[in-house]
Amino acid sequence: xxxxxxxxxxxxxxxxxxxxxxxxxxxxxxxxxxxxxxxxxxxxxxxxxxxxxxxxxxxxxxxxxxxxxxxxxxxxxxxxxxxxxxxxxxxxxxxxxxxxxxxxxxxxxxxxxxxxxxxxxxxxxxxxxxxxxxxxxxxxxxxxxxxxxxxxxxxxxxxxxxxxxxxxxxxxxxxxxxxxxxxxxxxxxxxxxxxxxxxxxxxxxxxxxxxxxxxxxxxx
Numbered sequence: 001x002x003x004x005x006x007x008x009x010x011x012x013x014x015x016x017x018x019x020x021x022x023x024x025x026x027x028x029x030x031x032x033x034x035x036x037x038x039x040x041x042x043x044x045x046x047x048x049x050x051x052x053x054x055x056x057x058x059x060x061x062x063x064x065x066x067x068x069x070x071x072x073x074x075x076x077x078x079x080x081x082x083x084x085x086x087x088x089x090x091x092x093x094x095x096x097x098x099x100x101x102x103x104x105x106x107x108x109x110x111x112x113x114x115x116x117x118x119x120x121x122x123x124x125x126x127x128x129x130x131x132x133x134x135x136x137x138x139x140x141x142x143x144x145x146x147x148x149x150x151x152x153x154x155x156x157x158x159x160x161x162x163x164x165x166x167x168x169x170x171x172x173x174x175x176x177x178x179x180x181x182x183x184x185x186x187x188x189x190x191x192x193x194x195x196x197x198x199x200x201x202x203x204x205x206x207x208x209x210x211x212x213x214x215x216x217x218x219x220x
Contacts, residue, residue, distance in 0.1 A: 027185060028066050029186045031184060038183030040117075048144055060152050061140065072186070077140070077183070079122055080112055081151075090124050090142060091103050092104045093140075099165060105130060140186065
């Protein structure tokens with residue numbers, strides 16, 4: 001590789017161009033208003049207990065579908081504390097026939113801000129290389145710590161088309177369409193894949209140029 005690139009700087013430049021671009025985080029999906037605003041006056045989805053011994057519990061999940069293919073970088077949620085254990089688990093899940101499926105990654109959060117106050121949404125960062133495929137539905141879920149009573153604040157636009165699912169009587173999710181949207185966003189790095197035909201044409205042209213330069217070098 002060193003000998004060839006020495007005679008053909010264009011090949012080295014092409015290799016650099018084919019490397020992944022500098023990562024940038026784009027918004028894959030968001031229910032926040034401008035500047036990550038959300039609803040503090042109208043309440044939110046209740047998250048409570050998360051243990052059958054409590055007699056009742058509720059986890060909440062919301063669906064989103066990317067319009068492009070991304071590598072997950074970050075999820076932001078507007079979650080706040082009411083009473084009991086101050087902690088939640090944020091989950092990214094696959095889809096299983098219109099309901100949340102298997103957990104792709106999860107994060108634990110504690111010491112959430114008090115409900116009814118002004119606060120900055122909580123952020124979790126992807127530790128695994130998770131690809132969010134275009135046109136595929138995924139779920140973001142908030143699960144409270146055992147004994148906790150927390151809130152997933154509503155988005156500024158309360159009613160939308162996203163399914164919000166609550167589990168209050170058992171482990172199975174139950175669909176509840178067109179309910180108030182919780183406030184969250186999903187960020188990711190766009191995945192761009194060059195077309196094979198374009199790469200083949202590029203490599204063919206570069207190799208031809210390199211071959212010509214190498215022959216001229218030897219003849220000289």
